[in-house]
Each structure stands twice: as structure tokens, then as C-alpha cells.
């Protein structure tokens with residue numbers, strides 16, 4: 219099957235100092251040799267004029283990198299042109315490459331897809347690469363880098379090997395079952411191993427939310443009665459005036475999101491409408507959204523006006539809660555005792571957003587809480603719902619092979635085969651054609 223040769227701008231938006239245009243496919247070398255005058259040594263940068271062979275027009279002087287054979291990101295012949303990053307330069311180059319037969323613009327993620335299809339990396343590494351490109355915080359980068367470099371694949375391949383080994387042992391037992399002196403105790407060896415494997419996978423499943431959280435960021439919702447100081451707190455986090463603060467109860471209606479990097483972890487803090495009975499339909503909608511966000515929060519910060527302690531708000535949320543008794547400047551340090559602290563699980567702070575009193579202590583606890591929510595993220599294997607679903611199926615099948623002790627060995631072996639297939643779907647070894655489009659479309663054009 220002959221493939222198109224594809225090209226795209228792989229570096230960021232122009233104008234820029236340098237623009238990198240990638241060319242990959244069966245005609246890459248041929249096209250390169252038609253537009254520059256001498257072929258660079260493989261994988262060595264060479265300075266060359268790029269010329270339109272049809273009219274002799276010089277487009278730019280470029281650094282050219284030639285990757286012959288399969289020693290490239292895509293696993294096929296490719297060339298990188300490092301041009302001056304002007305709009306017209308890039309347009310002229312794209313037009314020139316498009317003028318060759320069999321050459322066309324790449325689709326989003328198409329370079330990576332070719333790399334995957336040519337066996338350069340597995341699906342978990344592809345997903346890691348996509349995450350690496352989108353990583354905004356240090357810990358996101360580390361997780362993505364681990365995954366992109368094949369750390370997940372090697373663990374999963376190790377598990378597949380255990381499953382294969384177990385099946386081959388069962389096979390052996392079946393083959394020789396009529397011979398007297400073959401120990402019928404093959405299963406003695408494999409079942410404890412499978413039990414251990416199952417436990418290891420379950421451990422990883424229990425951390426599934428960590429990986430997702432690190433990719434998407436965790437959500438901290440500021441909730442409380444009107445005028446408690448929620449928007450003042452958001453501004454304190456932002457170190458600038460992002461939210462409107464007034465003495466009028468019911469100032470905030472829309473959800474206001476602030477993205478923070480807390481010790482390398484991505485955190486979204488959301489300011490919400492104060493909770494009270496209201497007949498105003500705009501405010502009602504704001505309150506509805508506030509309650510909805512609180513329900514799905516990873517962490518709640520309830521803000522209370524400590525100088526006029528009213529009832530605490532009722533929120534349907536299982537998230538950990540930090541409670542700020544605010545406006546300490548109006549009362550003094552004894553006010554915290556007036557607040558209820560029924561729930562030993564929640565941490566209570568007496569603070570003033572006006573004077574800054576108590577805020578250092580609050581912030582330390584806040585950071586600790588965030589770190590706890592991410593703990594164990596160092597060796598997380600599951601970073602997507604997709605992984606989680608296949609992992610569950612896999613564990614389920616291993617479990618069946620373990621507990622159906624009365625079933626024939628053939629059946630128990632079949633469960634192990636299905637378990638291995640589920641792992642193969644994670645790395646892309648087993649048919650996942652329908653998902654490939656989704657996975658690769660996460661990339662931009664040029665990757």
C-alpha cells in the first residue's frame with residue numbers, strides 16, 4: 219500500500235524566530251533533493267537554500283535534517299526544514315511542498331499515528347506525548363514524560379507475560395494429563411502468581427483517580443453564605459482583582475475559575491454564588507450551579523463570616539472540607555469557638571482576608587491537602603478512563619479464572635486469554651481501530 223507523503227508546520231504559531239516544517243513519507247527524500255542542491259548527511263543539520271525547481275525562486279535558507287529509512291519519529295523517511303519563522307516564508311514552503319504529486323498537508327496527530335503504526339511506540343506512549351505537549355505544571359510534565367518514555371508499556375507487557383506463562387502452563391498440563399508422572403500440580407505454581415498479579419492491578423486501580431486528576435487538575439470549590447468573603451478569597455489566591463467584591467449580598471452569580479500551580483500540581487479554584495433562599499432567578503441559577511460544582515469538588519473551602527456566625531451551609535459533597543471563619547479583624551481570636559466544629563474531619567481556621575491574619579496557616583494546610591489528594595501519583599499507571607475500563611475488564615477476567623475452580627482448565631485459561639487481550643487494548647497491540655481517531659486527534663497538526 220503506498221502512502222501519501224505528508225507535511226505540516228510542527229513548531230508554534232508564526233511569526234517566530236524559527237519555523238520547523240516536517241515532511242514524512244515515501245517521497246520525502248525525493249522531494250528534499252528536488253528543492254535543495256545537495257543531500258545532507260543522515261541526521262546531521264546542514265545549511266541549504268530551498269529553491270522552487272519549477273521557477274528557480276529561492277524560498278529561504280534553512281537548516282535541513284534528513285532521517286532516512288525508519289530511523290525517525292514516524293518510522294518512515296522524513297525531513298525537517300528549520301526555516302525563518304515568517305508567515306510568508308511558511309506559506310511559500312507549504313505551497314511548494316503541496317505542489318509535488320503524492321504530497322499533502324498532514325492531519326492532526328498524523329505524524330504520531332504513523333509512528334505508532336510503524337511500531338515506534340505504543341498507545342500509552344502516544345498518550346504520554348499528547349499529555350507532555352499539554353502539560354502545564356511540573357508534576358504533569360513528569361507523569362507525561364514517564365508515560366511517553368514507555369514506563370507504562372513495560373509494566374503492562376510484564377503482566378501480559380505472566381498471563382501468557384500461566385496459559386502455557388495450563389496448556390502443558392492439558393497436553394500431558396493422561397501421562398502418569400506429569401505432576402498435576404501445575405496450577406499450584408500459577409494460581410498464587412495470578413492472585414498476586416490481581417492484587418497488583420487492583421492497587422493500580424485504586425489510584426486511577428490520581429492520574430486523571432493530575433492530567434485534568436483538581437477542583438477546589440469556594441462555598442458559603444453570601445458576603446462571607448468567597449470572592450475576596452479568590453482574589454487572594456489570584457493575587458489580583460479577578461472577582462467583584464462588594465458589601466452587597468449576592469454579588470457573585472457566575473462560576474469564576476482560577477487556574478493555579480500549587481507545588482507543581484494543577485488546581486482549579488472556583489468562586490461561586492453565596493447560598494441562600496432567593497427569589498431572584500439569576501441568583502437562583504447561580505446557586506444551582508454553586509451546589510452542582512460543590513457536589514463534584516475534590517476539595518471544598520467553606521467561607522463563613524466569623525463576625526456574624528450564622529448556620530453553616532449544607533452541601534451534598536463527600537469532599538474534604540477546610541472551613542475559614544473570616545473577618546477575624548472585627549472580633550478577635552475567640553470567635554472561632556463560636557463556630558461549630560462537629561466534624562473532626564474538617565479543619566477550621568480563624569482568618570481575616572482584610573488583614574491577612576491566619577492566612578499563612580491556612581495556606582500551609584491547603585497545600586498539604588492538595589499534596590495528599592495527589593499522593594501516590596508518582597507511579598500511577600492509569601491516566602485515562604480508557605485505561606481504567608480495560609484494567610477493570612482485565613482484573614475481572616483474572617478473577618474469574620481464579621474463582622471458577624470447578625470449571626475445566628480450558629475455560630479458566632480462556633479467561634486468562636481475555637484478560638491479556640484487555641491489556642493489549644491499553645497498549646494498542648490489540649484492535650482498537652475505532653479509538654485511534656480519537657486518541658490522535660488530541661494532537662495538533664504537525665505532531
Ligand SMILES: Nc1nc2c(ncn2[C@@H]2O[C@H](COP(=O)(O)OP(=O)(O)OP(=O)(O)O)[C@@H](O)[C@H]2O)c(=O)[nH]1
Pocket residue numbers: 442443444445446447448449450451462463464465466467468469470471490491492493521544545546547548569570571572573
Ligand atoms: N472586615 C472584613 N471584611 C471583609 C473581610 N473579607 C471580606 N470582607 C468584606 O465582606 C464583603 C463581602 O465580601 P465578598 O468577597 O464579596 O463575599 P462573597 O462571599 O463573595 O459574597 P457573595 O458573592 O455576595 O456571595 C465585602 O465588603 C468585603 O470587603 C475581612 O476579612 N474582614
Ligand SMILES: [K+]
Pocket residue numbers: 444445463464465466467468469470
Ligand atoms: K458580596
Ligand SMILES: [Mg+2]
Pocket residue numbers: 448449450462469470489490491492
Ligand atoms: Mg462573591
